[in-house]
Amino acid sequence: MKLDSPLETLSRIAEPERKALKKLRIKTAEDLLYHFPTRYGDVAEMRTIGSLQQGDAVVVFGRISKLKASKGFRTKITMGTAELVDDTGKIQIVWFNQPYIAKMIPEGALVRVEGKLSARRAKPSDATRSPLHATPSLYFSNPKIEKVTSVPQGVGDSLFGGEGESHHLHPVYPESRGITTNWLFHHVQKIIASGILDSVIDPIPPEILEKYHLPTLKTALIFIHAPQNKDHAVAARKRFAFEEVFCIQLEKQKERKLWQKEKSFTIDKGEEHIEMFTKRFPFPFTNAQNRAISGILEDFRKGVPMARLLEGDVGSGKTAVAASTAYAVITSRPKDQNYGTLQVAYMAPTEILATQQFESFIEYFKHLPINMALITGSGCRKFPSKVDPSGWTDISRNQLLKWVKNGEIAILVGTHALIQKSVQFKHLAFAIIDEQHRFGVNQRKALVHKEIRMPHLLSMTATPIPRTLALTIYGDLDLTVLDELPPGRKPIITEPVAPKDRDATYEKIRKELQAGRQCYIITPRIDEPDPDKEFAVQARSAKAEAKRLKEKVFQEFEIGVMHSKLKDTEKERVMEEFKDGKIHILVSTSVVEVGVNVPNATVIIIEGAERFGLSQLHQLRGRVLRSSHQAYCYVFTESMGAKTIERLHALKTAKNGFELAEYDLKFRGAGELSGSQQWGVSDVAMEALQNLKMVEAARAEAKRLLEEDESLSHYPLLQSHLAARKKEEIHFE
Numbered sequence: 171m172k173l174d175s176p177l178e179t180l181s182r183i184a185e186p187e188r189k190a191l192k193k194l195r196i197k198t199a200e201d202l203l204y205h206f207p208t209r210y211g212d213v214a215e216m217r218t219i220g221s222l223q224q225g226d227a228v229v230v231f232g233r234i235s236k237l238k239a240s241k242g243f244r245t246k247i248t249m250g251t252a253e254l255v256d257d258t259g260k261i262q263i264v265w266f267n268q269p270y271i272a273k274m275i276p277e278g279a280l281v282r283v284e285g286k287l288s289a290r291r292a293k294p295s296d297a298t299r300s301p302l303h304a305t306p307s308l309y310f311s312n313p314k315i316e317k318v319t320s321v322p323q324g325v326g327d328s329l330f331g332g333e334g335e336s337h338h339l340h341p342v343y344p345e346s347r348g349i350t351t352n353w354l355f356h357h358v359q360k361i362i363a364s365g366i367l368d369s370v371i372d373p374i375p376p377e378i379l380e381k382y383h384l385p386t387l388k389t390a391l392i393f394i395h396a397p398q399n400k401d402h403a404v405a406a407r408k409r410f411a412f413e414e415v416f417c418i419q420l421e422k423q424k425e426r427k428l429w430q431k432e433k434s435f436t437i438d439k440g441e442e443h444i445e446m447f448t449k450r451f452p453f454p455f456t457n458a459q460n461r462a463i464s465g466i467l468e469d470f471r472k473g474v475p476m477a478r479l480l481e482g483d484v485g486s487g488k489t490a491v492a493a494s495t496a497y498a499v500i501t502s503r504p505k506d507q508n509y510g511t512l513q514v515a516y517m518a519p520t521e522i523l524a525t526q527q528f529e530s531f532i533e534y535f536k537h538l539p540i541n542m543a544l545i546t547g548s549g550c551r552k553f554p555s556k557v558d559p560s561g562w563t564d565i566s567r568n569q570l571l572k573w574v575k576n577g578e579i580a581i582l583v584g585t586h587a588l589i590q591k592s593v594q595f596k597h598l599a600f601a602i603i604d605e606q607h608r609f610g611v612n613q614r615k616a617l618v619h620k621e622i623r624m625p626h627l628l629s630m631t632a633t634p635i636p637r638t639l640a641l642t643i644y645g646d647l648d649l650t651v652l653d654e655l656p657p658g659r660k661p662i663i664t665e666p667v668a669p670k671d672r673d674a675t676y677e678k679i680r681k682e683l684q685a686g687r688q689c690y691i692i693t694p695r696i697d698e699p700d701p702d703k704e705f706a707v708q709a710r711s712a713k714a715e716a717k718r719l720k721e722k723v724f725q726e727f728e729i730g731v732m733h734s735k736l737k738d739t740e741k742e743r744v745m746e747e748f749k750d751g752k753i754h755i756l757v758s759t760s761v762v763e764v765g766v767n768v769p770n771a772t773v774i775i776i777e778g779a780e781r782f783g784l785s786q787l788h789q790l791r792g793r794v795l796r797s798s799h800q801a802y803c804y805v806f807t808e809s810m811g812a813k814t815i816e817r818l819h820a821l822k823t824a825k826n827g828f829e830l831a832e833y834d835l836k837f838r839g840a841g842e843l844s845g846s847q848q849w850g851v852s853d854v855a856m857e858a859l860q861n862l863k864m865v866e867a868a869r870a871e872a873k874r875l876l877e878e879d880e881s882l883s884h885y886p887l888l889q890s891h892l893a894a895r896k897k898e899e900i901h902f903e
Contacts, residue, residue: 171199171361171364171366172199172366172369173198173199173200173203173366173369173370174198174199174200175198175199176197176198177191177196177197177198177199177201177202177357180199180357180360180361180364181357181360186347186348187348187349187353189348190345190346190347190348190349191346191349193346194344194346194349199361199366202354202357202358202361203358203361203391203395205343205344205354205358206343206394206395206407206410206853206854207341207342207343207394207395208342208343208344208853209342210339210340210341210342210397210400210403211229211284211339211340211342216228216229216230216231216340217229217230218230218256218257218258218259219232219254219255219256219258219259219260219261220256220258220259221258222261222287222308223287223308224287224288224289224308225286225287226286226287227285227286227287228284228285228286228287229282229283229284229340230254230256230261230282230283230284231256231280231281231282231283231318231321232254232255232256232280232281232283233254233255233256233278233279233280233281234252234253234254234263234275234277234278234279234281234315235252235253235255235277235278236251236252236253237250237251237252237272237273237275237277238250238251238252238272239269239270239272239273240269247266247267248267248269249264249265249266249267249268249269250264250265250268250269250270250271250272250273251263251264251265251272252272252275254281254283254310261308261309261310262309262310263283263309263310263313263315264309264310264311264312265312265313266311266312268312271315275315275317276317279317280317280318280319280320280321281315281316281317281318282315282316282318282340282352283310283313283314283315284313284314284315285310285311285312285313285314286310286311286313287308287309287310288308288309288310288311289307289308289309290307290309316350316351316352316353317350317352318352319356339397339398339399339400339403340355341355341395341396341397343355355395358395359395359396362391362392362395362396367388367391367392368388370387370388370391371387371887372386372387372388372887373387373413373417373887373888373890373891374387374412374413374416374888375875375885375888378416378871379409382412382867384405384408384409384412385405385406385409387409389406390405390406390409390410391406393405393406394406394407394410407854407857408858408864410854410855411854411855411857411858411861411864412858412864412867412868414852414854414855414858415642415855415858415859415864415865415868416868416871416872417891417892417895418642418643418645418855419642419645419868419869419871419872419873420872420875420876420882420888420892421892421895421896422642422643422644422645422646422872423645423646423869423872423873423876424876424880425646426477426645426646427876427880429475429477429624429646430474430475432474432475432623432624433473433474433475433623433624434472434473434474434475434476434599434623434624434625434626435470435473435499435502435505435512435597435599435623435625435626436470436471436472436473437467437470437471437498437499437502437512437599437600437626438470438471438502439467439470439498439501439502440467441460441463441464441467443498443501444463444467444494444495444497444498447493447494447497447534448463448490448494450534450537451490453656453657453658454656454657455487455490456486456487456652456654456655456656456657457654458482458486458651458652458653458654459486459487459490459491459652459654461650462480462491462650462652463491463494463495465478465648465650466478466491466495466626466628466650467495467498469626469648470495470498470499470626475624475625475626475627476626476627476628476648477627477646477647477648478627478628478629478647478648478649478650479629479630479631479640479644479647479648479649479650480492480628480629480630480631480650480652481630481631481634481635481640481649481650481651481652481828482630482632482651482652482653483632483634483652483655483788483792483826483827483828484632484789484792484793484795484827485655485656485659485792485795485796486632486652486653486654486655486656487652487656488630488632488652489527489530491652492516492602492604492628492630493530493531493534493535495600495628496514496516496531496581496600496602497534497535499511499512499513499514499599499600500512500513500514500535500538500540500580500581501538502599504577504596504597510577510596510597511540511577511580511597512580512597512598512599512600513574513577513579513580513581513582513595513596513597513598513599513600514580514581514582514598514599514600514601514602515581515582515584515588515595515598515600515601515602515625516531516581516582516583516584516602516604517584517585517586517588517589517601517602517603517604518583518584518585518604518605519585519604519605520585521546521547521548521585521738521742522738522741522742522745523604523605524544524546524583524584524585525544525546525742526767527583527604528542528544528551528553528562528583530767531581531583532553532562535581536553536554536560540580540581541553541554541573541578541579541580542579542580542581542582542583543565543570543573543574543579543581543582543583544562544582544583544584545567545570545582545583545584545585545587545588545593546584546585546587547585547586547587547738548738548739549564549567550564550565550566550567550569550570551563551564551565552565552570552573552579571592571593571594574593574594574595574596575594575595575596576596577595577596577597582595598625599625599626600625600626600628601625601626601627601628602628602630603627603628603629603630604630605630605631605632605633629644629647632789632792632827633785633789633827634785634788634789634826634827634828634830634831635828635831636828636831636832636834636835636859637828637832637862638835638858638859638860638861638862638865639831639835639859641865641866641869642855642859642865642868642869645869645872651828653826653828655795658798659795659798660798660799660800660801662791662794662795662801662802662803663800663801663802663803664791664802664803664805664821664822665802665803665804665805665822666779666805666807666815666818666819666821666822667804667805667806667807668807669806669808672806675775675804675806676723676724678802678804679773679775679802679804680724682772682773682802683724683727683754683755683773686770687770687771687772687773687799688748688751688753688754688755688756688768688770688771688772688773689754689755689756689771689772689773689774689775690755690756690758690771690773690774690775690790690793690794691715691719691755691756691757691758691774691775691777692758692759692760692774692775692776692777692790693710693711693712693715693757693758693759693777693778694710694711694759694760694777694778694781694782695710695711695712695759696711696712696713696733696734696735696759710777710778712731712732712733712757712758712759713731713733715757715777716729716730716731716757719755719757724754724755727754727755728752728753728754728755729753729754729755729756729757730744730747730748730753730755730756730757731744731756731757731758732744732745732756732757732758732759732761733758733759733761734759734761741761744756748768748771749768751770756771760782760786760790767796768793768796769796769797770797771793771794771796772794772797772799772800772801772802773794773801773802773803773804774790774791774793774794774801774802774803774804775804775806776790776791776803776804776805776806777806778806778807778808779805779806779807779814779818780807780808780814780817783834784817784820784821784830784831784833784834785827785830785831785834787805787821788821788824788827788830789827791803805818805821820833835856835859835860836860875888
C-alpha cells in the first residue's frame, strides 16, 4: 500500500461512507492519515453506569439491547429508545425525533455512548428494585452512539473479556453523517499496521527537528492518532503546527524576496510636502497615522516596490493615510517628464464602498488640477465634469480606458473591474487595496502586475487580526498598525441586553432618534425560517423585524431594509436615503459594509449576537463610530449561557479590535477559531498561532534557510513538499 492509494484498496467502503468521506475530502490513505483528531477522550474520565449522576457529561461502554422506534404517549414525538448494560448497571437511552437510530445498531452490539445524563421523576417502586438497576430515574437524552470492537483498558473489561486497546486516549475525529469516530480510528490503525509509515519522507530538516525537540514525521503520525499519553498528543500537534507555519513562512519569505528584486518608482517626497495636504483635514492626525505616513514615504524613496499591510480599527483613519500618501504620488512627475503625474489605483470590494471612496477622494483632491475616475460593473464616472467643475459626470467605458492608458487619469477608484485586462495604466505607481482579505491572492497580483515597473502596494484592513496570524499569513508584507482613535471620539457604550430588557432599551433608542440621530438594527437572517424545516436557524429576520418594529414599536419613524438579495442599485438607493436622513432606522443583515460612512447614525442593535463572531460584532458596532457624538451598541441575545456572557463581557471591556482578536484566538477551541475558514489555515496551525514563540521560531528558520540557500537546492525534500502544497492551491486569505 502507498500513501496515494485509494481507501478502497484498504477495505470495502459502503455508499454512505463514501459520501461522508467525499464531504470530508478524504480519498487516499494519506488524506486519512492527515485527518487529525480534534480532541481525545481520556479513559480515566470514562465511567461505569453504576457511578453516573444527573447532569454528568460522560462516555460509557456497554452492550445495547431493547432497541425500538416509537412515539411519545402524550406528545406523539417520534423517538428511538434502547437500554445500555455494563457489569455495574443498566440505563435507558432516548433519541427524540431520531427514531432511525434504533435501526442503525444491531441488538447486543458493544457500543460507546457519549452524552449528558437527564433525570425523570422516579416511580415509588424504584427503591425496591435490585442494585443492578442502579439508576432507574436517569437516562441518556440524544447521546452520540457508535459500535466498537473492544473496550479501552480499565473500562468494564471483566464483562466483555476483550483485550482492550493498548493506548489510554480515545481520539475524537471530525465526523460527517455516515462516518463515525470509531470507523475513522479503526481505518487509520489499519493503515499504520500496513507499514506504510516506513516510506514517509520527512520534509523538515533534521537539525530543525532536533533544535526544537520535535518528533519525526513517522513518530508524529503515530502519536497524533494513538497517543499513549497526553504528552505524545501535544508533541505531535506541536510538530504539525510548526511544519505548517514554517512552510507558510517559507512561501511568504520567497515571495518577499522575489518582490524586492523588482524595480519600482522612486517617489522623493518628504513629510513637510505632505503637511500642506494634511492641514486641509478638519481634524489633527494621530501619532499612529503620522508614523504610518512616514513609514510609507520612506518606502517610496527606496526604488524597491513597497509591500505593506495597514491594519486599523474602524474609524482609526486608514483612508486619511491612504489619501495623504496618494497625494505624494500624484504630485510627482514621471521620470524625465515635466508634465503629467504618476497614477494611483484604489480597489474596494463592493460598488457601494468604491462609490463612497470616489466621493471622499473628490473632497480631498478637488483643489488640485487633476482628473479622477470611478470604474465599476455598473458604469464609469469622471471628475471634474466639463459642465460642472465641482461635480462628476458619467462617461463611456471606452473613453475612460483611453484616458487611463494615456496617463490623463491620476486616481482611478474601482471594484474588481480595475483588474480586467482592458484596464491599462501609463504610470501606475501606487496600488491601494481596501479590505484586502476580501480579494483573492490572484486578484491582488493581477492589480500589481499590470505594469513593467512594479507599483508600490498598500493593503488595508479593518478586520482585527491577531499578531501571530498577521506575522504568518502576511509574512511577505511589512505590518503597520493604527492603534489610536482620532481625538474627540468617545468610546462606544456597549450593553448586552437580556430578552426581558428589550422594551426598556427601545425607549432609550427612541430618545436618540427624537434627538435627530439614526439607528442600525442588524439581524442574522433575511427571511423568516421555514417552520417545516427541522434544523432551520430560529433567529430574527430583517424583513419580519422591520415590519414588526414599524407596526408595534417605532411607528413614528421611517424604517428601511437592506440585505444581500437586493440588487446593487436598490442597495445604493437605500444607503443614499439613510445617509440623507430620509430613513431613520435601517434594518439589515451583516451586509452593511465595512467602511460605509453615516456620521449621524449613533445607535446599533445587534440581534442574535451569539450567532456572530467577536470580530464581526466589533466591526458591526464600528458602523456608529463615525462622529464625536456618543455612540451606543445594544447587543440582544436569546441565550444567556456562561459562554455567551463571557464573550459579551469581552466585547464590552475590550479597548480595541486587536484585543478581541487575541481573545478569540485564546478562548475559542480548535475548529471554532475565527478565521480558520477565512484564512485557509488548518485547525492545528490555528492552535499554534496562540504561541508567538513558535511563530517567531518558524519565521526565523524560514528566513535563515532562504538567506543560506535561496532556491532550497540543498533541501530537495522540502522543495518538493512546498511544490505539492502549491498544487493544492492553498490560499492564505
